[in-house]
Amino acid sequence: MLVARNAEKLDEVANDIRNAGREVLTVAVDLADPGAHARVVEETLARFGRIDALLNIAGAVPQVDLFDMTDAQWDAGFALKLHGARKLTIAAWPALKAANGSVVLISGNSAQFPKAPYAAVGTINAAIVALAKAFADRGIADGVQVNSVLPGPVMTGRRRSYLEHWAPLHDMTVEEATAQFPKEAGIARYGEPEEIADLMAFLVSPGARWMTGSAVRMDGGEVKAI
Template sequence: MNSLFNLNGKVAIVTGASSGLGADAARAYAQNGANVALFARRKEKLEQVAADIEKMGRKALVIACDVTDEAAVKAGVQEVFDTFGRIDILLNNAGIAIPGGVEDITEAQWIKGMDINVKGPFFMSKYVVPYMRKQKYGKIVNIASVNAIIADKVPVLWRHNYNASKDAVRGLTMGMAASYMQDNITVNSIGPGLFESEMTEGTLFKNDDFMKMYNFNTPASRPGRKGELNGTILYFSSDASSYVTGQYVAVDGGASIV
């Protein structure tokens, strides 16, 4: 059974790898045998994650890159291929949650959210997919959100841009999945519920009223814990999911079913 999740010899790219869920996933890939290319804007943070990976006996490549910059993405992906000779896994994890409803969000904020959450996975996939098609193998995992399928009634929690952009990630996932399965490339998406990260620790986790409401409404009665997203990421990134594509799985303690 463990061989299904074995990533020995594989090369994974993780965006948003400098902290939080992305850094956790990068370490999980390395623990299961993969070499990892780390993409994010903060080089110093990436180097810390790279050091952890290298302590596991795996190779790590740091790529300081803004995923909304097409030229930087193209160059970064080329560097990964030049370094490792292949690209097997792409985890599109970089994201941003801009608070506010359509009445409050500025055009600049709307564009920023769409750029990072949708254009980023588009650019990364655009330049990774050709390598995967040539080798007739690839696993693309897009991090969407539970907020792709559920929304908040309470005004303080409105995130209309986030809702729209993360549902767009689901749509991109389905379109790519239908197109590239013939090349032995699977494309799936994951919808995390509430996890502690840089995006949430200074906002939602400090809002006692929100946390009480979240814990009451969620069947698990708690947020996600560190590492609890990794199992689903590894499933979609490994041969365990060889006949699964175009799917969306919520990892949310049941929040989206009540």
Template sequence: MSDKVLELPGLVDKIAVVTGASRGIGAAIARELARHGADVVLTARDPAPLAEVAAEVKSLGRRSTVVAGDLTLPDFGSKVVNAAIETFGRVDLLVNNAGATKRGNFVDLTDADWDDGFALKFFGAVRMCRLCWPELRKSRGAVLNIGGAGGRTPDKPFTIGSSVNAAMMAFTKALADLGREDDVRVNLVNPGLIRTDRLEKRIVDAMKADGITRELAEQQLSNQAAITHIGEAEDIARIVAFMLSDSGMLFHGSLVDADAGYTKGV
């Protein structure tokens, strides 16, 4: 069988802004969109890994621009959008992926932890949507929000993340209602357990706490979540690219669980 990439329709020459694009799921999404012909605006705080992703995008024959900074700062989002317009002239696709919510015992989590969790993932996404909306309306573009399975299946070590991801789902549905009028598709993907730096910390913590091997720690995490397996960032990236492409035209206001069985409810 040929390993040639089958082109997804409607992504060639699209301009995609991807937040949290320096590693993990965001970097994989940026690479996957570039593989299907999109140019990308890459943003996160640390410029060095962003430059590596930019080099990978270049090696795939596409253009990128890097805007390094903290998405929790109120004026940073407009820098990203301005850079996209200065470099590429427009924005067609927005992927709100940046997120880092603290896990822990509820009583130990502080107001600052809650503020941080919402500031980056929820308010970062809201602000990027508002700033990009005029461009997306012009280009009849699309928004793809990355949520998380905890939004549907909240649990006690993940009070912040569960709440943020539930809010992301409600926001996605509400914005999709506006998007129907403005011709902007708005959707969300809920990953379950995906092998990235975020999950690596949980794996290492379990290895240390129980004195077990990596393989056992991963099995333990899979069993606790009752999932088939831990996914890879590329698994999420392929789903995101499909939903943003013309093949995903029927997705609108969709909240897609890509979680290996994490979500048990209907």
């Protein structure tokens, strides 16, 4: 089951999955909307009959300075990334409990070093880590495993678009900008989405079943703290 706001992008990914011989269902919905979470769970159970794993990955939070961010921007970030994950996990919990399922919430390594230029990102990511630990505590009794993942700089389509916009403004090629940012972060390169996906696949696999309440950082060594 794939859930996102953009139906066209959902269809692209769904076609790749179908071409690999797998069954997939998509729902184009904004998880910030009331009732969206129940709809997603209902349609999933109607098609597949159970929920074994829930991966909460939503959330493009505006990168705006602490003193420039409006209340609307702040609230929108929390509504999508934090409250969306909270509501969807709660809605899916009975099915996850029945299946002894697993939940992964994507946070970000900024949870461990929030900065003024990215105040909402760091604050929301820290809240997601705390939320995952709270769910994990409940999950011990209910048989539901919950962890969070803290990625560092990953070469997503959104980051690529940002570099394409940023580079000419600073008299640089996209290739030069792509090489510069990892150096400033103190890492060898950007991460790839597939690397984060591999980690999430491990966390919901039988081999990671005793891991719960963990916040797993995968950032190429950007965060130097222990």
